[in-house]
Amino acid sequence: MDRSTIARGLLAAVLLTGLAHAQKKPPPLDRTLVKGVTALAEDWWKARPANRFLEWDASARAKLEERARALGMLPEGAREQMVELLWAAAKKHSPKPALAKGKLTFETPYGEAWCTVASGPKNAPLLVGLHGGGEGQGSADEARSNWERKSCIGLYPQGIRLVHDTWNTVHGERFVLSLIETAKLHLEVDPERVVVAGFSMGGSGSWFFAGRHADLFAGAAPFSGVLMAAPKSQVADKAAVRAIQHGLLPNVRNLAMAYAIGLVDENCMPGTYLYVADRLAELARGDPGGYARIRFQSYPGLAHAFPPGEPKAALDYLLAETRDTFPETVVWEYVSAPAPEREPSDLVTRLGKPCFYWLGCKDPLDNQTIRATRRGNEIALETRGTARGASGITLFLHAGMIDPTQDVVVRSGEQELYRAKPQPDVWTVLETLDARVDRAMVFDRRIEL
Known part of the structure; x- marks a missing residue:
């Protein structure tokens, strides 16, 4: 048996383990957590701007983020239950069209x-x-x-x-x-x-x-x-x-x-x-x-x-x-101010785009490129034109993308940037659901480089 066959077998085993873990029905969420998330979600969607022409009140958003972070970690397998809670609150408390x-x-x-x-x-x-x-x-x-x-x-x-x-x-x-x-x-x-x-x-x-x-x-x-x-x-x-x-x-x-x-x-x-x-x-x-x-x-x-x-x-x-x-490979070339340029008479500015598929970038530079590839629990990064290499990049994940029982390893070239088990948390679920108002593209853990 050659090395490539062994490698493919190991990769398949890792993916199947992660899939089995993701498909295992989790226990119901703790009632105290449900109460806290429900209250947070209600306040979040009431405060959220009604459309993309409006901007968040920065202070209000910061306080809500602080509350979400304080709710802490989630049990493994709770992502779907969290999405149901947050989505129900969004439909109930966001402005009706x-x-x-x-x-x-x-x-x-x-x-x-x-x-x-x-x-x-x-x-x-x-x-x-x-x-x-x-x-x-x-x-x-x-x-x-x-x-x-x-x-x-x-x-x-x-x-x-x-x-x-x-x-x-x-x-x-x-x-x-x-x-x-x-x-x-x-x-x-x-x-x-x-x-x-x-x-x-x-x-x-x-x-x-x-x-x-x-x-x-x-x-x-x-x-x-x-x-x-x-x-x-x-x-x-x-x-x-x-x-x-x-x-x-x-x-x-x-x-x-x-x-x-x-x-x-x-x-x-x-x-x-x-x-x-x-x-x-x-x-x-x-x-x-x-x-x-x-x-x-x-x-x-x-x-x-x-x-x-x-x-x-x-x-x-x-x-x-x-x-x-959730593609295995993502290529993200960033543009800060795509043509046509903003007119002097325009009443809004150009939107930023802080995330793309399972990638995030805190302060993206115009014309920078990030390429990320997942193979089981290993993630390879390539960057061009970023301010500090891979620093400032966020990788958003969930249990269906990895084997959560094993370390995730992130490398850029020969350099190892991260080796640990990222843990699911309330804030990641809320932030990523909100980013696109999308109940399908939601993550529950992150790696911040």
Whole structure:
């Protein structure tokens, strides 16, 4: 028996041990703990900002975090019970959406924002359709006509400001993230089957969300758009592209994508999409198993239109996929201020993104990259452009990802950074559930480097 066979056997044994441990039904939570968590959760969701346009009161959040930390450790296997407690409190005590006659509205610093909602069955996939347009143009009705599916709950937002690339702006990003959180909490969607899609400007926007927020989605269908690029985004030939917006491409490693563009499209010229296709192919060649679910086609003679059979074929593919919620390998390239830049008239700033899948970073730097790979209880880190190597990185875990009875070992190159058994705690469950308002992507322990 060769060494590779032995290694694979040992890895399988570790994973099976962790899985068996995770599946063992835990005893009910201590009543005192339940009481404390329930009271904390009620206060948390009452204090939490109603949407992504609003900011936390820093003092109030700090006090709530202190209470969560004081509740201390959790018994092994309590994560699911904790999620049930916190999620019930969130549904009860967070602001209810203003939804009437298929229209969802909420107040923003820019005035009332609204979104058309197509109803679907309970626990249905969520399909977020972004309209096209540009300066002074764009309608949610166009997006609904392209992207409605009876089997899905659909969100079709109307751009707050009809400007070029409205979905990539500071207000466009906050708007779409607010809608997704509302849908997960109040519309009974399946958080493991969220798809973002669009055509033209909506294609540009859905590529932006796919890259910056890949951890939220099962798939993306960014048809006939452009990516922000230098010297400009509207180019017919990929050779004219010198650089593409960082903080997007490497991040779609674990995402399903299906999209296309016409080679004679003059509204959204194909140069950036063709350039990106080459870069993604390069990434896939250097990373076996990564970027494997991306389907892109270019069509000679096609102008600014869907190819025959689309977008039906793309949606058929994407809606059969589920999110890779806890991937073994994560690649996270960070962007602090993606294009377009904030306008002087904008009333909000660009959101930060402190976590991505099971990675967190306290003070991320623009254009830094973190690559993390789990093999059983061993985690290998690679960093580029961070302030202090692996220092400041957080690894979020749960018992289904590791064998909790054994040490977790973290290495960067030949250097061992950590060797211990991370313990489950209340604050990690609350913080990670809150980060995305997502009952599926929740962790109960962390390693802070």
